Amino acid sequence: MTDAAPPFPPTAPPPRRVASGLYLVATPIGNLRDITLRALDVLQAADLVLAEDTRVTAKLLQAYGLKARLERCDDHASARAAEIAVERLQAGEVVALVSDAGTPMVSDPGFVVARAAITADLPVHPIPGPSSLLAALCIAGLPADRVLFAGFLPPKSAARRTLLESLKGPGQTLVFFESGPRLADSLKDMAAVLGSRPAAVARELTKLYEECVRGALDVLAVDPRLQSPKGEIVVVVAPGAAEVVSEADADAALAEALTRLPPGEAASEVSRALDLPRKALYRRALEMQGR
Structure with missing residues (x-):
């Protein structure tokens, strides 16, 4: 019987000391094993973790046997969280900022905290990792050399179509976040404004029921699977065709x-x-x- 191999090669770089600063830590979007080693190093060293939902982050920390002081940093508490972060950073502490899932600053309230630290000339570091935007783009089967991320579309059809009109130019793949209840209506508006472009709807990425439905926008708009699906959803739309100039x-x-x-x-x-x-x-x- 041989000894089990070490989990990492002996030549793997050892963890570095985590210096004082604000760390924007990407966390798993579904599968907890997608956490990076650097993210674990920072979360273990953090004097304070600012979280969009402390209950969600507490489960992540518990899964890896980590303990850290948690403070809420959602839309209602981001201003106060920014003040606390600046005070802690000026005292030489390590502060980690996480969203519920994925990369901070992408459609979450962390901007206020990061901006406050930057304005105060304090160190801010990215800890890259999981991102539903990039994960969806990888499996959509659509061009990824020029991409425009448009976040969440407006909830009302008129405002949604107005925004889509401003994005209909050729040359760039479009990426949107969307909720299940609004997905079908958004796809219909996309088809009406953008035309029958190829698109992909990615749902529950990295989770047990991960799904990616591909097809033309007008076909996806009436697909029974996409009428009111559950879970986190990313829509990727192919670039429009360039107009021929006479x-x-x-x-x-x-x-x-x-x-x-x-x-x-x-x-x-x-x-x-x-x-x-x-x-x-x-x-x-x-x-x-x-x-």
Whole structure:
């Protein structure tokens, strides 16, 4: 019988001393084993842990045998939590900020605390880890090179459609958070404003009933599985198709720009605005000026 192998290679870097500062600690979004070693180091060393819901964080700490003083930091208590954090940091203590799940500062009330520490010129450190936004983006099967995270959409359809109109330009994948009861209505508004784009609805990420439903927005809007699902939900929507710019439109834009700028600068401006090759626009600008 051989001895069991150590949990980590002997060459693994040892934990560093946790210096005074505010640590924005990402916590599991479902599976408790997704916690990082650095996150555990910080939570063990913390003199104070600011939590969106102290009951949720207490369960996480208990799962890893950690004890720390907890203070509430939700929408109603963030201002007071910021004052406490600054006082503790100025005294040289370690303060950890966590959300209920995932990465702090992403659609949670931690911004007030982090901003207060930054304003007071106190050290602020990220402890990266779980993120439902990134997890959904990974499994959506959609472009991830240019992404716009839009958070939660407004609860009313009119305001929701107005916001979606401002996001319908081409070139970027859109990511939204949504609640189960509002999901179907939001998908309908997305389909109406954004068109039948490919999309993915990720639910209960890293949990037992993890699910990712992919399809066109108009199809997802009527999918029985998405009428009022439970759990945390992330919606990922593919970029819109770039509009084809006609030669006449390019000439009109160039003609207007040439009334204000020399050919080279006019070509650069129109190139950026219409996503067209600058060299071709420059040649055309010279032609329009009879050169």
